[in-house]
Amino acid sequence: MRALRIGLVILVVLAGLFVAADRIAVNLAEDEVAKKLKGELGSASSGDPEVSIEGFPFLTQVAGKELDKVTAQVKGVTAKAGGREVRLSEVSMEATDVALSDNYSSAVADHATGTVHLSYKDLSNAADEGVRVSYGGKSNSGKDQVKVSASVTIPLVGKTIERSVYSTVSVAGGKTVRLHADEVPGSKIPGIEKAIREKIDFDRTIDKLPEGLKLDKVDADKDGVDLSMEGTGVHLAG
Template sequence: MAQEYPASEARPRRRGRKVLITLVVLLVFVAGLLVVADRVAVGVAERTIADRVQQEVAKQGAQSTEPEVEVAGVPFLTQVVDGRYQRISIKLRDVQAPVEGQAVRLSVLDVDARNVRASLDTLRTGQGDVVADTVNGTGTISYDSLAALLKRPGLTLGEQNGKLTVTGPTDILGQKITISGTADVIVADNGAVALKFNDLDAAGLPNLPLARTFLNNFAKSISIDVPLPELPFQLAVREVRPLPEGLAVTADAKNVPINSAG
């Protein structure tokens, strides 16, 4: 026979369960609001930084698509209170800037800012600096842009086995031939990218000293220092590598106001 409990004992237990359930639902609701508020705050910060970066890129006489900004780290609001952010990523596409009358194009410029400092007032008003301890940038220069600087119609540049390659037509001793070869790519002391073509050849080239002299002179004529457009965020070029999609440029800087690109 089941034991019966007085009604006066059952009701407090039911009330206790209801209070606990209500408290859990309330906590879930509040947590949801905090998550929403956190994501909204991230969106505001990302738009603020994107607007400032776009303005500064335009001041340099350059063009690009609208910057894509991502502020990493969850939760974001605790970073706001602290005024320090783990990482901010900025992507610029189709960056173009005139260099000595030519438009050098970076198809992509990825910027990774670490340990970023910004006050709440800066994010709220858009005034003031957002300073990063370190900034690393990787950009890609299209081979078409580089080929245009060589001023040799028909020349094409590319990559093979990690080397910069060149092919193109020319005339030698009244004969049309196709030249091909590779180049060394280094960062010059002035920050430009130096292209040194030193290994050219041509199928069917006559085995004559005059023909070889012509090839050597041709290699010298297309060996140039490519002046890069002024990179945003005070980035200084450290390395250049040929890739299938273009010439990859790696740059870095320290203690940089990332919302002041000049």
């Protein structure tokens, strides 16, 4: 009986050591992934990436070259959008069934989802000079609105007017953010709607999205705009 108790104690101790070694290994791996992500972003990121590798045991996942789930979050990412530099306030992503290959230098997720958060300041910087994007409150139907304001010079008369309109934010082609005014005040005046839309309606295509990940939905609120993204066969590295 004493021998059995000693055997059980040894098993418990060994299990504890394995768990400790496993957690140390996963922490080291998370740090390495974060460093690599930071290196790829370079000066495009103002913050250190936060990476979490889930699933237990981690060492068994590494041996099988497939990770159950990897999550990452980066704040203050600078991307190119329509030839302009645009700050993405926060980018977060969750990838599942991540296959590792090429001596662990390549990682492809079977499925991944994520969110890109754009503040209204971010959106204003992405717009043309003199265009301001802000929260427009709730519509009569209770939907959150985006307000776009700009000074526009009217053709023919050469008069400059200030106009604010409510716009819809949508995504197109998987990587493009689109702002389009729902209605333009004074549109019956010849040339005014065209002049205003040329100023406030715009598309911006965002780079730095991993291959296989596409923008698919937009939600706006008082804090900014959240772009949801999803994809399969998403290339995370390599």
